[in-house]
Amino acid sequence: MYTVIIFSHGDFSKGILNSAELILGNQQDVFAFSVQENCDLDSLKSEIETLLISCEKQGEDVVFLTDLFFGSPFNIVNSLMQTYHFEHVTGMNLPLLIEILSQRNHKSIKETLESSIPISKDSIIDCIKYFQSNL
């Protein structure tokens, strides 16, 4: 079991978690953080550090899912890389989150990422082209 921290600009993080829970049911040890307009980035970073310290104490692995390469959430997570141990995938979509949540009880986070990142990429599909070539 690993802790999942979803971190985005605006309401994306809470929205994608809501969607995953609608499909999979309520999830434990999943946290959603947001960079909102005019929010205090330092206090947001402190809040995340408190969570990381608590996971470390409990011996729980952590994976961050962020929205955008070199966006503010990505940059905050990167600034924590030297101090804390975690995994971090950016460019999240719902298939990625569902894979990561579904594998938590029987795989390590490293094993999960090996299979779920290719699944996440393959799940982005031009449907009109897909049906033209598959039907």
Added chain:
Amino acid sequence: MYTVIIFSHGDFSKGILNSAELILGNQQDVFAFSVQENCDLDSLKSEIETLLISCEKQGEDVVFLTDLFFGSPFNIVNSLMQTYHFEHVTGMNLPLLIEILSQRNHKSIKETLESSIPISKDSIIDCIKYFQSNL
């Protein structure tokens, strides 16, 4: 200029639009629909059809972005494929939405999809591995 319809389980659609608008500013002709628990799928489908008919009358191209291959939003969009003309990408993430919104003033939707789908797939990155091999 084309109309963008974001359609997901739960609050994902509204959340990702909120995040894109935080980055790009307020957007015109972008709509977010959600399949919520116990919602009436037929009336949701009718609402979307009304929008499609209005876009058709104005000669506006439409692209749907859905969350999950063969999820309920995906299936509703698929059921409209025979009657209306639109593009449809599933597995959306924020880099895809930003590309699609940013290109609207100078590219057709078909041109936009050709470049933005590969960008969207490439934006899903295992950051720890990325920094280990690039720094």
